[in-house]
Amino acid sequence: MSIELPPINVNATAPGYSSSGGLPFPSPNPANILRGQMLQRHNYYGQGMWREMVIKLCNEQAANMTNGTFPGGIYPSFRKDCYGLKWADTYMCKNPGTTPAQALWYVGSKDPLAPPEASQPTEFSGSVLTPVAALGHFMYGEGSVAKTSINSLGLNLNAQSISALDNALASATVGSSRVSLDKIPYNTANDSWMTGLWLGNITLKVEGTITKFADGRVNFDGEARAYNDTYDANPGSWRSAFGEAATAILAKIQQELNAKPYSIEIQGSYPISIRK
Structure with a gap:
């Protein structure tokens, strides 16, 4: 079965960073610039534009690729977003009722590489943050187990034929x-x-x-x-979500980081009631 995805947001200027309007003297600390860019991306992630942001990061990484390798390493932005969305997704699971934007604001106020949630098992909320959170755990989770609830997956087992x-x-x-x-x-x-x-x-x-x-x-x-299920970042799914070019970059990043498949514990039970 092929997956029909909603249209991706395309503008004359791709979603991303606002113009700085020129840099005053002395120039800002590069770390502050990267943080400001991360917070701008968080705004788009919170609106559900995760595919647009992943494509943007892949395009930036592609500019750093030479002969199929990354001599400058993986861009910090990619790592920050993978970690940040993973912890924001876990935060949503621990704090029911939290919106993606609120969870991203919380993580954005901390060090995205080491927030309090870093000491907790990774959880997936099933929200618009989860696709990138799951990908990030594949890239940086070292194969550790993640978990989710069967009732957070958007299933409709009462309507679908089994x-x-x-x-x-x-x-x-x-x-x-x-x-x-x-x-x-x-x-x-x-x-x-x-x-x-x-x-x-x-x-x-x-x-x-x-x-x-x-x-x-x-x-x-x-x-x-x-x-329990196993996450291994099926390239076919990536291709349908991000297109051929970005998928190729993600595969290269996967190789560079030695990404590891991991088990997802699907917890809970889904009530089924059928009347015929």
Whole structure:
């Protein structure tokens, strides 16, 4: 199944940094300039323009590439954004009700490479910050486990057809019976293109009670849980999100950093209630 993404924001001037209007004497500390640029990018990330910002960072990194390598290393902006969005996403999980913009403001007020959340396990909120947070953990997380909630993934299991469950409903006899359906493949892009980009296919276990009536009506009340998944930054997903050029740069950065796949614990249960 191909993923249909919403249009990317394209202007005569790409989203990015406002004009400095010239530098007064003495010139600002370069670290302050980088921080100011990071905060401007945070503003765009908070608006959901994460693809535009990743493409921008890749274009900046491409300007530093010679013969397929990065003699000057990976730009600090890329590292700051990967860390910053990862911690902002974790902050959202720890503080329900926080918006992406608020979480980015919080992280922007700290050292993005070492905020208080750095001592906590990485969590993914399923928000507009998560695709970059998940990518950042792949690049810099050293393979450590991350976690998310099945109820944060934008799934709609009550509306989508799950063939194994459909078959169980069709073959049920009159009365009530328990059912346990294991190792069911499910494409999260069916419900959320954004979740599909960073999580892709997951494996479900569905359990519950089927009640079939003599007149043919059938009900199901139960829940779905998900097995742990592995994040390995599928190049096909990158390409659909960022285009060929940026995807090639991301692959080079991945090699440069020796990025490591990691396990995602998908916690909790998703309630399913079906009436037919």
